[in-house]
Amino acid sequence: MIRTTLAALMSYWRRNLLQLITLLAGIALATALWSGVQAVNAEARASYDAAAATLGEGRFDHLRAADGGSIDQETFVALRRAGWLVSPIVEGRINGVRVIGLDALTAPIGIAPVSLTEQADLGAFLSGGGQIFGRPDALAALEGTVEAELIADPNIAPQTLTTDLVFAQELLGREGEIDRLLIATVQPKQQATLAEIAPNLTRISAQSGSDIGRLTDSFHLNLTAFGFLSFAVGFFIVHSAIGLAFEQRRPMIRTIRALGVPLNILLALMMVELILFALIAGVAGVILGYFIASALLPDVAATLQGLYGANVSGTLAFRASWWATGLLIALGGTTIASVSAFLKLAKMPLLAGGQIRAHVMVAGRRAAVLAILAAACAVLAVILAATADGLVSGFALLASVLIGAALALPLILDQMLRASQSLSSGAKAQWFWADTRQQLPGLSLALMALLLAMAANVGVSTMVSSFRLTFVDFLDQRLASELYLTVEEDRAKEITGYLEPRVDAILPIVSAEAQIKGVETEVFGARVHSTQRDNWTFLDAMADPWDQVAGGAGILLNEQLARRTDTWPGAIVALGGQSFEVVGVYGDYGNPIGQAIVSEEVFAELYPEEIANNFGLRISVDQVDDLLSDLETQFGISSENVINQAEIKAFSLQVFERTFTVTAALNVLTLAVAGFAILMSLLTLAAMRVPQLAPVWAVGITRRSLGQLELLRALILAFFTILIAVPLGIVLAWVLLAVVNVAAFGWKLPLFLFPADYLQLAILSLLAAALAAFWPALKLTRLRPAELLKVFANER
Amino acid sequence: MNVRLLLFLLIWPTSIWAQGFAGLGTDAEGFSVPERGYVFDFPADHGAHPDYRIEWWYLTANMQDAEGRDYGLQWTLFRSALIPDEIDGQIFMGHAAVTTPDDHYVTERLARGSLGHAGVTAEPFEAWIDEWQMVGDMEVLSLKAGSDEFSYELELRNEGPLIFHGDAGYSVKSAEGQASHYYSLPYLALSGTLALPEGEVEVTGEAWLDREWSSQPLSDTQTGWDWFSLSFESGDKMMGFALRQTDGSVYTYATWIALEGETQAYPDGALSATPLETSQTSGAEVPTKWRVELPDRGVDVEVQAINPNAWMTTSVPYWEGPVTISGSHKGRGYLEMTGYE
Incomplete structure (x- = not known):
């Protein structure tokens, strides 16, 4: 059986x-x-x-020679033999491109372009002939000058080449020399102290690289x-x-x-x-x-x-x-x-x-249940939007918005169709709207899929684009200077003296730990310059915040500190026995702790012992390379101590380009799925619809015209759904950026709108719906009259 | 002794030769090849042979603490040459492990010869990678290794003769004649301290040092390897291996080491090793109980892993751990299995 x-x-x-x-x-x-x-x-x-x-x-703690010079290979070996898992790095510039030499066998995972899992590559990397990894434009700088194999690798920073330590030492003419030693995060239990082995090295803590990580x-x-x-x-x-x-x-x-x-x-x-x-x-x-x-x-x-x-x-x-x-x-x-x-x-x-x-027979009861559920979701969403303060409640808000919207969709569509029906005149139009409403329950699941797909796409586009704008803005603000330079404190005067006539402005970056309203805060002293006025944007600020900071009475807070202490412009905060008026709050994406900015003079009064050794340099872009090589020859300042902001910005933009590609892929995929859902629903309905269409055909409406109406119906339903999906997608993005993000990370990402993107998505969605409806409509057009006639003859 | 490692170490240089010297390359191009009748020269041969492609200093030990609990230990330094005879072309890989009945601690180090944080010298003898080392005069050796989880510091005292495998140290590895130079120091008495996460443990026991070097010791048709070093309560010892071949057959060899240190080599077929039970380790599923037979010596024993999960989570994974022996002979030993993952 x-x-x-x-x-x-x-x-x-x-x-x-x-x-x-x-x-x-x-x-x-x-x-x-x-x-x-x-x-x-x-x-x-x-x-x-x-x-x-x-x-x-x-990202890694590292060791550097206290005198700023190079480390010899014996010191490296002595450290390794004393149980220190350190990995040597040598670097320099060739034709303006930064060359980094590393030891793939000891480098922390993810640093070297080849690893032990790629056996052949590692061998080639280590063998004397050399392999150099970099982006094509950086590799071009070496073309013809070295024998080594040049390998394009998009994962390496712009204007940077990575190669084997020994080969780099040869290229740079620095045999046996090491610039710094990366300290692996996991170290053996038994280890001699640094002072015993290499007293002339100082340990530099990992930069708060978590900034990017948290973002x-x-x-x-x-x-x-x-x-x-x-x-x-x-x-x-x-x-x-x-x-x-x-x-x-x-x-x-x-x-x-x-x-x-x-x-x-x-x-x-x-x-x-x-x-x-x-x-x-x-x-x-x-x-x-x-x-x-x-x-x-x-x-x-x-x-x-x-x-x-x-x-x-x-x-x-x-x-x-x-x-x-x-x-x-x-x-x-x-x-x-x-x-x-x-x-x-x-x-x-x-x-x-x-x-x-007959779907329509149970539709009435179902609609009532849906309405109650949707209303419950809406109420829950409103409550959560007002109170959500954690990740769980953030996601609950997201879920209730989505489920509520999906459940409400048939009801809203029904109302829209009802309104359209009352606006239309003529028997055919009246029948069309009524018939569309009658079909709605059968199509509602597919339309919900389209709603969610479309909303997801609007949400993704909004989020990614908002993220990009914020991130680029943030980089503009934080990396406004063309170059960033780190020097030893006792040489700061000498080097800034040398730089003074050669650059447009020197902006010292100096900070101290403090407490503001009980929250751990890093206080910065800023030399107020047009750089900040031009580049900094504030979430909330009084008029001319930078002038007020320069005047000495104003203080700027980052968003995290402002949120945590609920301190906004106009409030007074105490710092080092003085009172300051908060004149602005700025976005500080990725930073886990509080931050505040006062003027350079005020800072010097509050923390006379802090001396600046980081400087932002304003200089015209075409002089950057010259200045870099001058700094190296005059003061032995290696590229590790200089950050070229154009390179960083260019790189982050490239990263975003890739993200856009993947977003586009996601859009196409979800719309394809939604279109497929519509196709399936229409196919389900097609067989059931013959008895309903037969009388219409019998009163004289041609099959062709019926087919066209079917197509039109799908487009209209899709269009109505899209009208609901766009705002839903924006709400979705808002929940993620402004609620979930604040709960998870303590800062809000601003929401930007991108109408052109939404229009494009709407057109794509309509296209998907049209494609899905085309085949069922075509089938209807070609339905044999005998099938339609059977409706009147058969009991079915 | 470890097939995957052998393959691994061999593949490296091969690919370089294939790339750099296209058309020239046979496996042993530029490297010395083991030859029958090689006359060993000590202490020089305790040191490195950079004219050969691969080489190792491979120490395993069975130990007990005061309560009689079993421990196993491994200290290995592999050398692989990219370019014969040149220090620039030497790569070292260290593996260290401690096995208890319940836990297995593993760690790995890598280094290139040219930087100097790994290497081997013959006189005075020292083999090192970072802070790990095996150093001494081959009568008394001190041994050290560790990771963030565990470490050990031990003293080894040689209490017996040096043993040659195969034909006076010429050890054939396949019917096609691939071979290596292979000798052992199987009579090392050991004492010292293991520092484990649960605390420090004083241990005593017996260690076995294998020395082997070659340039092309394996055949294409060999997929893996089961290696046994067994110390019987009678005082006799046995080293045996079975190389598994793609057609399902095996190539076996055994060295019988009598109490007085006299050796007898058994060619292919004399030894048989049959898996009885397998265990799922943190890596592959491997046989952890074996029947090992050497009828000529009346050996018919069951070899059982003390900790079945002695999987080496190193860049090239394999199984290596202490075993107990029961049946016709009793005792302890070490088992290595490769090519299962």
């Missing part, structure tokens, strides 16, 4: 091969979406890691949230696909049961069938996700190697887990999506199965 029943069930798919393919494709697409988003997320992470590695150059953490959190969102969209499509399959097999199930197959056996067999499909489609989906990601994303190969374990040693387990997650998503999604279909089937009276359910 089991075999026969299974054969019967399968025979349905043989007769409806297209439907089988669409069901499999539905599950596969949902899985692909999930895998693709994971890849996209990982790609973004990898990009930022590269940025962090370059931007946060002082990008916030970005990843947001991307992860969208990863879940995309899963929700995928879930809708699986639901639609299964709904279709069950709906259309009702007559067949009735027949099988009437022939005596027990319900539980039938259900079990259908479940087995579904699990089989989910597995097949899941595998296809994971593979599809792989190809989508690798086709759409540039430079993703390395990331995928990590994810899929292709020829990276030791990642086999990870690879298995990757496949497992993909399949679990497919299986889990399918199971959850099919629960309601199975329940309906289980409750179905034996002989009632033949009737195709």
Whole structure:
């Protein structure tokens, strides 16, 4: 019996091969979406890691010669032999490009361009001939001057080349010399003290490289949230696909049961069938996700190697887990999506199965339930928006906004259609609107998918673009000077004296630890200059804040400090026994602690013992290279102590370009899925609609015109959905930037709007809807008149 | 002695030669190849042989604390040459481990010869990488290694003769004739301190130092290797290995070391090693209980891992850990298994 029943069930798919393919494709697409988003997320992470590695150059504590000179190799060996895991770095400039030599065998993970897992490369890297890694433009500077193999690598900072230590020493003519020693984060238990081994070295703590890290953490959190969102969209499509399959097999199930197959056996067999499909489609989906990601994303190969374990040693387990997650998503999604279909089937009276359910009959009751749920979500969202103060409540807000909007969608659309109906005149138009409303319950799931997809896309675009603007602004503000220079305190006077006539301005950067309103704060003394006036933007400020700071009575606070102490412009704070008026609050993205700025003179009074050894230099861009080489020859200041802000900015912009590519990939993918959901729903409805369309056809409306109306209907519904999706997406982005981010990191990212992007997305969504509706409409146009006539003859 | 390591160390230089000297390269290009009849010269041969591609100083030890709890220990320095005879072309890799019945601590170091933080000298004998070292006159050696988790400092005292494997130290590794130079110091008495996360432990025991060097010791068709060093309560010792081949067959060899230090070499086929039980380690699933037979000496023993999860999570992963012996002979020893992951 089991075999026969299974054969019967399968025979349905043989007769409806297209439907089988669409069901499999539905599950596969949902899985692909999930895998693709994971890849996209990982790609973004990898990009930022590269940025962090370059931007946060002082990620590791390191040792430097106290006199600023070089370290000899014997000291390095002595340290290693005393249990210090340190790794040598030598650097210098060739043709204006920064050359970094490192030892791949001892370098902390992620520093060297090759590692032990890439055996052949490591060998070539170490062998005498040399390999030099860098971006193509940096490599071009060496073209023809060295014998070494030049290898393009986008993960290396701009205008920087990385090569083996010994080879770099040869290139730079500095055999046996080391500039600094990176200290690995994990050290052996037994170790001699630094003073015993190398008293002439000083330990420099890692810079607060967490700045970039925390900023990008916030970005990843947001991307992860969208990863879940995309899963929700995928879930809708699986639901639609299964709904279709069950709906259309009702007559067949009735027949099988009437022939005596027990319900539980039938259900079990259908479940087995579904699990089989989910597995097949899941595998296809994971593979599809792989190809989508690798086709759409540039430079993703390395990331995928990590994810899929292709020829990276030791990642086999990870690879298995990757496949497992993909399949679990497919299986889990399918199971959850099919629960309601199975329940309906289980409750179905034996002989009632033949009737195709008229959705509209239960629509009234369903609408009431939806309205109550949506209202509950809305109330919850409003409460949470006002009170949310943690990550959990932030995500709860996100969830209630999304679920509420999705549930409310059919009701809102119904109201919009009702309004359109009352505005229209003529029998055909009246019928069109009424018929559209009648179809709404059947299409609502697909439209919810479109709503979520579109909202997710608007949200992602808004978030990424806002993030970019903020980040670039922030860099402009913080790296306004062309060059940043670090010198030893006792040479500061001499060097600034030398620089004075050669640069437009010298802006000392000096700071001290303090407490403001009980919060640990880093107080900076600023030489007020047009640099700050031109570049700094404030979240909240009084008029001419910098003049007030220069006047000595004003103080500027960063957002974190202002939020934590609830101190905003106009308030008075005490610092070192003096009172200052808060004249501005500025964004300080990524910084975990409080920060305040007073004028240079006030700072010197408060902290006379602090002497500036960091300086921002304003200089015209074309003089940068000359000044760099002069500093090196005159004072032996190596490039490690000079930061060229143009390089950093250019690099971070490139990182964003890559993020945009992945965002575009995500947009295309989610819209494709939503379009697919619409297609599935329309196909489900098509068969049921024949009895409703037949009378309309009979009164003289041609099939062609009916087809056109079908297409128009899909477009109108999509358009209405988009009208709701755009504001929803913006709300989504706002929740992430202004609520979740504040909860997670203590600062708010400003929200910017990008109408042109939204318009483009709207057009894409309409296109997706039109594509989805085209085939069902075409089928209607070609429906044989005999089928329509049958409606009047048959009892069905 | 470790196949994956051998392959690994061999692949490195091969690829360089293939790239740098396309067309020239056979495996041993420019490197010396082991030859039958090689006359060992000590102490010089305790030091490095940079004209050979690969080499190691491989020490394993079975130890007990005052309560009789078993411990195992490994200290290994590998040398791989990118360019024969040149210090620039020498790469060193150190592996250290301590195995208890419940835990297995592993750590790894890498270095290049030219910088000087790793190397080997023959006279006075010293093998070192960073703060790890094996130093002494081959009668008394001091041994040191550690990581952020564990460390050890031990003294080794040689109480027996130096043993040559194969044909007077010429050890054949395949039917095609790949070979290495191979000798051991299997009679090292050991004492010292292990510093483990749970505290310091005073231990005593027996260590076994393997010295081996070659330029092309493996055949293409060999996939992995099971190596046993067994010390029986009778005072006899045995070193045996089975090289697994792609067709499912094995190439075996054994050295029997009698109480007085007299040795007998057993060619392919005399030794048999059959897996009885496997365990899932933190890496691969490996056999952790073996039946080892050398009928000629009446050996039919079960070799059981003291801690089945002695997986070496190093750049090239493998299994290495202490074992107990039961059956026709009783005792302790060390087992190494490669090529399972």
